[in-house]
Amino acid sequence: MMSEIYNTFPVPDDKIVSDHVPLCGACRYLKKRREDAMKYCNTLIAVKDMPASLKFYRELFGLEVAVDLGWCKALTCGLTLQEHFDEIAGFPAETMKYRSNTMELYFETEDFDGFVSLLDSFPTVERLHEPRTYPWLQRGIHIFDPDGHLIEVSESMYAVACREFQKGAGPEETAKLIQHPVAVVQAWFEKYQGLKKNDLTVCGTDCGACSCYGTMCTGCNACQGKVFHAPEGKACPIYECAVEGKGLKNCGECGMLPCEIWMSTRDPRYSDEEFADSVNQRIQALKK
Numbered sequence: 088m089m090s091e092i093y094n095t096f097p098v099p100d101d102k103i104v105s106d107h108v109p110l111c112g113a114c115r116y117l118k119k120r121r122e123d124a125m126k127y128c129n130t131l132i133a134v135k136d137m138p139a140s141l142k143f144y145r146e147l148f149g150l151e152v153a154v155d156l157g158w159c160k161a162l163t164c165g166l167t168l169q170e171h172f173d174e175i176a177g178f179p180a181e182t183m184k185y186r187s188n189t190m191e192l193y194f195e196t197e198d199f200d201g202f203v204s205l206l207d208s209f210p211t212v213e214r215l216h217e218p219r220t221y222p223w224l225q226r227g228i229h230i231f232d233p234d235g236h237l238i239e240v241s242e243s244m245y246a247v248a249c250r251e252f253q254k255g256a257g258p259e260e261t262a263k264l265i266q267h268p269v270a271v272v273q274a275w276f277e278k279y280q281g282l283k284k285n286d287l288t289v290c291g292t293d294c295g296a297c298s299c300y301g302t303m304c305t306g307c308n309a310c311q312g313k314v315f316h317a318p319e320g321k322a323c324p325i326y327e328c329a330v331e332g333k334g335l336k337n338c339g340e341c342g343m344l345p346c347e348i349w350m351s352t353r354d355p356r357y358s359d360e361e362f363a364d365s366v367n368q369r370i371q372a373l374k375k
Contacts, residue, residue, distance in 0.1 A: 129165045130192070132236050133172035133183065139233045140168050147209065148194065166192065186235035197299045199226050199242035200356060206230070223266040224251070248275045253293075289337045290325045290349065291369030324348050339373030 134140040137160065144150045144162060154161040158170040173180045196202050203218055206228070215229035215237065227241030244265060251261040252275075262272040288294055288307035304315045312326025322331065325348055329335045338344050345366050353362045 129161065129167050131159075131167040131169050131172075132192075132234070133185070134168045134170055134234050135185070136233060137168060137170050143212075143233050144168075147205065147212070186231070188237065191229070191237040191239050192232075194238065194240045195243040196240060197243055197246055197303050199240075199246075202240055203228065223247070224264055245275050245278075248272055249279055252276060252279050287337070287372060288326075289323075289329050289335075291338065291371075291373040293372065324352055337373055339370075344370060344373070 137158075141152065141160070144166070148164070150162040150164055150166070152160045153163045158175075159167060161167045169175070172178070173183050199218075206212060206214075213231040215231065218226055218228045220226050223244075225241050225244060225247050227239055229237060229239050232238055244267065247265050248261050248267075251264055256264065258273040258276040259269055261276070262269040265272070289312070290307075292307070294304075294306040294308075299315065304310070307314055307323065307326060312322030312330065313320070314323055317323045321327075325338065328346075328348055329338050329341060333341065335341055338346075338349075349366065354365075357365060
């Protein structure tokens with residue numbers, strides 16, 4: 088009976104005695120809990136300097152104040168910052184411990200490299216370690232906020248799975264590599280396959296192979312070249328030249344391929360060899 092009392096999962100109907108039979112205290116609580124639908128609301132962390140904490144979460148994570156209650160501010164992600172927590176909770180101020188290694192705030196991003204680049208521009212932010220790749224192939228980093236709260240920022244596991252799909256791995260192989268249930272990875276694979284259909288961009292890039300596709304970006308074709316990495320409100324220079332300037336379906340119809348615009352819009356993260364491979368793959372894709 089004890090395991091059922093403290094079980095946080097819904098109790099099946101056949102485990103609850105009918106209404107006309109006297110219930111023990113535990114069963115009455117379980118039955119009432121089902122009716123009242125208790126729910127988890129958010130996570131609250133104690134902060135000493137609200138302006139400093141707000142600046143940190145706004146500039147690194149893009150969070151804003153959703154509800155402002157003075158000492159207490161709820162951010163747009165659901166995280167709540169609380170000043171004077173010792174007074175409210177009744178803890179002696181000297182017992183407050185702001186640097187714990189028994190919990191963390193966990194964030195995921197579809198653009199891990201972009202986050203690390205942003206983090207590099209904040210040299211005062213303390214890092215527990217540099218970016219690392221875990222045994223399940225996910226890249227991540229741990230940092231501390233101004234009050235010493237531990238934060239993990241990692242790429243999404245869907246992005247990790249897509250990277251393996253792009254290499255040719257199927258759902259079962261990927262599930263083993265990233266240590267996830269096959270059913271979960273199968274669903275991701277079906278989503279990946281669905282996104283890949285008819286999503287070859289003007290420059291021959293496969294949108295479905297990009298971890299940002301479907302989250303940060305709707306794809307080159309859908310947004311008419313106004314992809315997330317292009318200047319706001321403007322189309323990618325390649326799309327602008329081929330489609331809007333020359334009226335072509337894609338760069339494969341242009342006799343100047345690869346052109347100067349292709350060379351000037353290379354991903355700065357690519358080495359010369361990687362960029363050359365990328366250009367060749369895109370040309371081959373456009374010829375199919």
